[in-house]
Amino acid sequence: MSALVELQGFTLERGGQCILRDISLAIAPGEKLALVGPSGAGKSSLLGEIHRRLGEAAALCPQQLGLVDALSVYHNIYMAQLQRRNSLLNLWNLFFPLAGPLREVEELSQPLGLAALLRRPVAGLSGGERQRVALARACYAQRETFLGDEPVSSLDPEQGGELLDRVNAAHRTAVVALHNPALALAHFDRVIGLRGGELAFDRPAASLTAAQLADFYRGGSGWQA
Numbered sequence: 001m002s003a004l005v006e007l008q009g010f011t012l013e014r015g016g017q018c019i020l021r022d023i024s025l026a027i028a029p030g031e032k033l034a035l036v037g038p039s040g041a042g043k044s045s046l047l048g049e050i051h052r053r054l055g056e057a058a059a060l061c062p063q064q065l066g067l068v069d070a071l072s073v074y075h076n077i078y079m080a081q082l083q084r085r086n087s088l089l090n091l092w093n094l095f096f097p098l099a100g101p102l103r104e105v106e107e108l109s110q111p112l113g114l115a116a117l118l119r120r121p122v123a124g125l126s127g128g129e130r131q132r133v134a135l136a137r138a139c140y141a142q143r144e145t146f147l148g149d150e151p152v153s154s155l156d157p158e159q160g161g162e163l164l165d166r167v168n169a170a171h172r173t174a175v176v177a178l179h180n181p182a183l184a185l186a187h188f189d190r191v192i193g194l195r196g197g198e199l200a201f202d203r204p205a206a207s208l209t210a211a212q213l214a215d216f217y218r219g220g221s222g223w224q225a
């Protein structure tokens, strides 16, 4: 099967600094892949490059969330499908939510614990609630591939794991940056470790242990691709 995304010796420079160096990897359709690595390792930059290459085929749940504070939870989620309707319908929906999308968003929001919050402006939500809104918006885009940049970092591990399972079930392919090694091992097939902008390892999750990932985060040696 041909790769969904393939990088060969990919290097990225920003502001005169090399932030990804000589990265080679291929992601096949259907893979569930976790990106791990210490802060500043290059996870967001790599996700950004994958997103750039996949374009409309992927939905990104960004680390900064990108929500519009003044708008309701419903409208923030609806935004994922803005381009599917004309401006007049989108304007109408701003004041009088359209029955179809409202029903879809209500269904999507239920398991995310957002159903009771749909009319609330996101400005007043907690960090975890905001993160779930961003997750719902990315899911409502209904793309083949989900790209998440620490999408459950504000949730407790149990809820985070449950939502990662939902995201994985709703998308053929998922690439998710995580800081929680246990979540990476429990919910993904493959784990890629980045350190200092370089690929440190690329292994099946089943071949890794929590202790090994803890060692990787501590900066242990012996982590070569």
Ligand SMILES: Nc1ncnc2c1ncn2[C@@H]1O[C@H](COP(=O)(O)OP(=O)(O)OP(=O)(O)O)[C@@H](O)[C@H]1O
Binding pocket: 014, 015, 017, 019, 037, 038, 039, 040, 041, 042, 043, 044, 045, 046, 063
């Ligand atoms: N536009 C930019 N200009 C200059 N440096 C940048 C730019 N974007 C990212 N960097 C640098 O590249 C490195 C990798 O950043 P990136 O956000 O990809 O890391 P990360 O692994 O996602 O980190 P975190 O876990 O903290 O989110 C960092 O040192 C960061 O400061």
